[in-house]
Amino acid sequence: MSETPRRPPLMPLDDALARLLAAAAPLGRTEIVDTFDADGRVLAQDLVSALHVPPQDNSSMDGYAVRAADVRAAGVELPVTQRIAAGHAGGPLAPGSAARIFTGAPMPAGADAVVMQEDTQALDDGARVRLNVVPTPGQWVRAAGEDVTRGAAVLQKGERLAPASIGLAAGIGMASLPVAARPRVALFSTGDELVMPGAVPPEAMQPGAIYNSNRFFLRALLHRLGCAVSDLGIVPDDRDATLQALRQAADGHDLILTSGGVSVGEEDHIKPAVEQLGALDLWQIAMKPGKPFAYGSIAAPSSRRDAPNVDAPPSTVCHFMGLPGNPVSSYVTFLLLVRPFLLRLQGARDVALPTLAMRADFTLAKADKRREFLRARRNAQGGLELFGNQSSGVLTSAHWADGLIDLPAGQTIAAGDMVRFIPVRELLA
Amino acid sequence: MSETPRRPPLMPLDDALARLLAAAAPLGRTEIVDTFDADGRVLAQDLVSALHVPPQDNSSMDGYAVRAADVRAAGVELPVTQRIAAGHAGGPLAPGSAARIFTGAPMPAGADAVVMQEDTQALDDGARVRLNVVPTPGQWVRAAGEDVTRGAAVLQKGERLAPASIGLAAGIGMASLPVAARPRVALFSTGDELVMPGAVPPEAMQPGAIYNSNRFFLRALLHRLGCAVSDLGIVPDDRDATLQALRQAADGHDLILTSGGVSVGEEDHIKPAVEQLGALDLWQIAMKPGKPFAYGSIAAPSSRRDAPNVDAPPSTVCHFMGLPGNPVSSYVTFLLLVRPFLLRLQGARDVALPTLAMRADFTLAKADKRREFLRARRNAQGGLELFGNQSSGVLTSAHWADGLIDLPAGQTIAAGDMVRFIPVRELLA
Numbered sequence: 001m002s003e004t005p006r007r008p009p010l011m012p013l014d015d016a017l018a019r020l021l022a023a024a025a026p027l028g029r030t031e032i033v034d035t036f037d038a039d040g041r042v043l044a045q046d047l048v049s050a051l052h053v054p055p056q057d058n059s060s061m062d063g064y065a066v067r068a069a070d071v072r073a074a075g076v077e078l079p080v081t082q083r084i085a086a087g088h089a090g091g092p093l094a095p096g097s098a099a100r101i102f103t104g105a106p107m108p109a110g111a112d113a114v115v116m117q118e119d120t121q122a123l124d125d126g127a128r129v130r131l132n133v134v135p136t137p138g139q140w141v142r143a144a145g146e147d148v149t150r151g152a153a154v155l156q157k158g159e160r161l162a163p164a165s166i167g168l169a170a171g172i173g174m175a176s177l178p179v180a181a182r183p184r185v186a187l188f189s190t191g192d193e194l195v196m197p198g199a200v201p202p203e204a205m206q207p208g209a210i211y212n213s214n215r216f217f218l219r220a221l222l223h224r225l226g227c228a229v230s231d232l233g234i235v236p237d238d239r240d241a242t243l244q245a246l247r248q249a250a251d252g253h254d255l256i257l258t259s260g261g262v263s264v265g266e267e268d269h270i271k272p273a274v275e276q277l278g279a280l281d282l283w284q285i286a287m288k289p290g291k292p293f294a295y296g297s298i299a300a301p302s303s304r305r306d307a308p309n310v311d312a313p314p315s316t317v318c319h320f321m322g323l324p325g326n327p328v329s330s331y332v333t334f335l336l337l338v339r340p341f342l343l344r345l346q347g348a349r350d351v352a353l354p355t356l357a358m359r360a361d362f363t364l365a366k367a368d369k370r371r372e373f374l375r376a377r378r379n380a381q382g383g384l385e386l387f388g389n390q391s392s393g394v395l396t397s398a399h400w401a402d403g404l405i406d407l408p409a410g411q412t413i414a415a416g417d418m419v420r421f422i423p424v425r426e427l428l429a
Numbered sequence: 430m431s432e433t434p435r436r437p438p439l440m441p442l443d444d445a446l447a448r449l450l451a452a453a454a455p456l457g458r459t460e461i462v463d464t465f466d467a468d469g470r471v472l473a474q475d476l477v478s479a480l481h482v483p484p485q486d487n488s489s490m491d492g493y494a495v496r497a498a499d500v501r502a503a504g505v506e507l508p509v510t511q512r513i514a515a516g517h518a519g520g521p522l523a524p525g526s527a528a529r530i531f532t533g534a535p536m537p538a539g540a541d542a543v544v545m546q547e548d549t550q551a552l553d554d555g556a557r558v559r560l561n562v563v564p565t566p567g568q569w570v571r572a573a574g575e576d577v578t579r580g581a582a583v584l585q586k587g588e589r590l591a592p593a594s595i596g597l598a599a600g601i602g603m604a605s606l607p608v609a610a611r612p613r614v615a616l617f618s619t620g621d622e623l624v625m626p627g628a629v630p631p632e633a634m635q636p637g638a639i640y641n642s643n644r645f646f647l648r649a650l651l652h653r654l655g656c657a658v659s660d661l662g663i664v665p666d667d668r669d670a671t672l673q674a675l676r677q678a679a680d681g682h683d684l685i686l687t688s689g690g691v692s693v694g695e696e697d698h699i700k701p702a703v704e705q706l707g708a709l710d711l712w713q714i715a716m717k718p719g720k721p722f723a724y725g726s727i728a729a730p731s732s733r734r735d736a737p738n739v740d741a742p743p744s745t746v747c748h749f750m751g752l753p754g755n756p757v758s759s760y761v762t763f764l765l766l767v768r769p770f771l772l773r774l775q776g777a778r779d780v781a782l783p784t785l786a787m788r789a790d791f792t793l794a795k796a797d798k799r800r801e802f803l804r805a806r807r808n809a810q811g812g813l814e815l816f817g818n819q820s821s822g823v824l825t826s827a828h829w830a831d832g833l834i835d836l837p838a839g840q841t842i843a844a845g846d847m848v849r850f851i852p853v854r855e856l857l858a
Contacts, residue, residue: 035626035645036645036648036649036660039649039652039653049631050630050631050632051631051632051634053639053640054639054822055634055636055637055638055639056636056637058637060755060820060821060822084637085621085666086620086621086622086637086666087620087621087622087623087635087637087638087666088621088622088637089635089636089637103754103755104620104622104639104689104754105622105637106636106637142820142822146818146820146822146823147756147820147822147823147824147825148825154825155828162649162828162854162857163645163646163647163649163650163653163760163857164646164760164824164827164828165828166645166646166649167642167643167645167646167756167760167824167827167828168642168824168825168828169626169645170626170640170641170642170644170645170646171639171640171642171756171824172631172640173626173627173629173630173631173634173640174626174627175625175626175627175628176627191515191516191533192514192515192516192517193515193516193517193533193534194516196604197464197598197599197602197603197604198602198603198604198605199604200602201479201602202478202479202480202601202602203479203480205480205484205602206516206518207484207485207518207535208484208485208487208513208515208516208517208518208534208535209484209516210482210483210484210533210600211482211599211600211601211602212599213596213597213599213600214596215599216464216465216592216595216596216598216599217592217593217595217596217599218592219465220465220468220591220592220595220596221592223468224468224592231465237514237515237516325532325533326489326532327576327596327600331592331593331596354807356785356807356811357811378783378785382785382786389575389576391489391571391575391576392489393483393489393571393575393576394575394576395576395593395596395597395600396576396577396583396597398593398596399584399591399593399594399596399597423852423855425591425855425858426852426854426855426858428591428592428858429854429855429857429858
């Protein structure tokens, strides 16, 4: 490799993201899962309700269903002609009578209001009731269809399901849901310096050796995004080992994700190995942390052997992404680039990072040429504080932070400035 | 049950939460899990690092390690006397020489700066190097211990582990972690009106019947909090069935969670059944949605049969919590009351709800006597918008919302007002 001076032009982050999303054709494989197991998955079809929710007008209180016109003054007494519990239909309510009714029970025909139990007095062992307030029509009545109207698309294709959306799907009677298949991700770390935690005790670590940490948070992040992860461990800095790992990984996976091995030095074997099997671009992205990033692809000839409940042809290309080895660089580039890519592979509608305008309660005097993603935490005063050491090697900063400040290139921060904040804890949901 | 007029005094939400947290003695059961599997769990001991991270000063770039004092002008040429790759220790650097070095490799003794490869030119087939810039001491060098110092408590007991914290634990060599055992939660819904999705098609639903939805989102929420869930399904509105479900649930669980059956009407069998087996308080909490809430406990005589890798005595009482049956009431009371309780059972340090001061971009003209939790969403202008129908039966509002506005009792909102916002999406992480 030549070592002539070169300063490759840096690629704007937005360009890198646009290129990745353009390459991220949704996999198209779907599967049917039990609604109980659908949390976090991406919906593969619109869900249209075949019924109103609630199905009928019903009482939102325990009390008495009446015709409001029958109760024009407090203290009216009415005969109680029926008793309607939740899940049981009553008969029509005769004028001048009341029905004992319980929360969730359907309103009897003719009734238009509920007087809550606390505003009544049962008389004659419950045969009659005194109504101590004057109801307004519609009072304590939940209207049929107020939550969901029959025929409405309750949840749209491309939504990422969360607990409330799962409840909504169950509420229209869906016992199972069509969701995007899990992206199959092969994960490995590269680097001769890496030692697996547990393999060598701290006191016996050789000079230059460090414990592998990236693979731990990357695997957790991948699981949180709904991926099926094949962990190929630590691959040595060696061309043959790298080629073998890539060949194995390209088979039956949608993405190979690595950390380490994408900087410009000659010790990095990822680039020639991926190029031998497919294509690779090494990008120098104008961001800090996280400058080096590799994107490419490897043909995956045997990926046609798919799971039985998959109903669309598989992709025949395996994407490749190489993250920098510095832990914070790896963590931040995952959130900013890999996460939207993996959501898009699942057909997710909304892959953009949410940002909030927040007040900086600190000063940052030194501007950087690159767009920075600063590890920051919200304080009790509603502002943001900065972690003291923003080095890309300090993973403690990512652990400490609530999120990232997205600071444009060349900009400083004065206390009181409004900045763009990416709430990372929310992204991890 | 008497139906004499009564208006029980409402309990402030903060009082209800304080009572629950006072009752939530941490379970004390811990287990050792693989670090890869520890995401979302609560750490049971401080983690103290037995080493510096990074262990030695090392290069943060591919380039050349030098003594800065040897390079006082751009264009200096030095012999390259060694080559140090990541994971390999070099020898001491002789004055007047340079070492080829790669990202992550330990600095050789004597060297105090790195010149990045792009600022150099290799000469004589790599035997010499021209340095085109003047390095400052410490340049592109990561200091030993800059992330973690030997002896530091990297992670504290009571922290809830997230991807970055798992990476941090791996980085100090922890292959497994002591975490709080999963709370064992028995879950059921009550109500004769409830039909299991899939059991009856929408067109065949009887009048008054609705699909069970609460149990779906509650189960998902419990899983997200690290609980082991025993799902007992739908229990009919019947005393014997309720007693049987409670007896079964009290055995080997830390919490019984139900939805429905806690309002004041006589159709609710939860109260007498729990009282028969233990103790129960029905609370009317001054919140909207979510007024009715039940807390109690049941003796759990046989709960001493525990999992083998559990090293502390089990609790001998099974907590009981009854949530309202209205879906939004159930969802909101879970987040505000059950979630902190379950985190505390796991010994979590931080159980308070995060809140953000945000601008309301809407008007709410009608004040409520109770403290309200309004379903709201952030808009592109950095403000909040309100879901149109805030009825406690409309689960669509919880699905649509990014979070809840915590509005004090008796207060209205004018556009532009600052309000307290609870970012629910973040809570679900």
